[in-house]
Structures are given as C-alpha cells and as structure tokens.
Amino acid sequence: MDNHLHLIWQMQAGINPQAVQRDLLKYTAQQIKQDLIKNHSAILAHFKVDAKDRRYQFWERNSLSIELRRDKVFQQKLAYIHYNPVTAGLCNFPEEYHYSSASFYLLNKSEWEFLTHYKD
Numbered sequence: 001m002d003n004h005l006h007l008i009w010q011m012q013a014g015i016n017p018q019a020v021q022r023d024l025l026k027y028t029a030q031q032i033k034q035d036l037i038k039n040h041s042a043i044l045a046h047f048k049v050d051a052k053d054r055r056y057q058f059w060e061r062n063s064l065s066i067e068l069r070r071d072k073v074f075q076q077k078l079a080y081i082h083y084n085p086v087t088a089g090l091c092n093f094p095e096e097y098h099y100s101s102a103s104f105y106l107l108n109k110s111e112w113e114f115l116t117h118y119k120d
Helices: 017-039 041-047 071-087 102-107
Strands: none
Touching: 017 041, 071 102
16 A cells, blocks of 8 residues: 555464564664665655654554454455555555555465465
C-alpha cells in the first residue's frame, strides 16, 4: 500500500508482543529516516513533527494490533490484506501486487524468503 502496511506475524513463546511491535516500528522508522536523508532529502520534511521525543514521525501512534486466535478471524484478516491493494486500485487481482503474500498463497511463488504458510 502507498501509505500503510499490514503484517501478520507469529510470536514465539515467551516474547512480549508489545516489545516486538515497539522495536519493529522504531527500527523501521530509523531505516526510513536514513534512506530519506541519503536518497530523498526533500521528502523528509513531510514527516517533521513538533514533539518532545522525536523530530520525525513515520508511523501512526498507537497502531492497531489484533490477536488472531481463531482460524476464521485469521482467514478474514488475510483475505482483507490480500484484497486491500485491489480495493485501493493498485492492481486488478491480489496476486498482482508485488508487496503482498497473495502470490505466495495463491500461486505458490514468492520473492520474500521470510514468508511461511500459516498452517506450517
């Protein structure tokens, strides 16, 4: 998506989900900032904020996190994620969107080594 992303991840036992989410957001924000400084400095100003704890904001505060405990809910969320680019007009079919796991699930192909099937 051009302005947000959806992730489904599985937590390993003993790992704090809030800590993982916090660390992911912090790490990716730092990477985005460094890339913008190096390659797209004019765009960096769009992310400037007047906050005590940061100069730039890349992620929405209090991003939504939902536990997917039941298979029915998981399937619903996965379908939503796969059809989100179609609904946004970025492609005609879910498997056409490059930054999606849809081709992994529907065509059994992927460029993303970290993907695993949720049933595995």
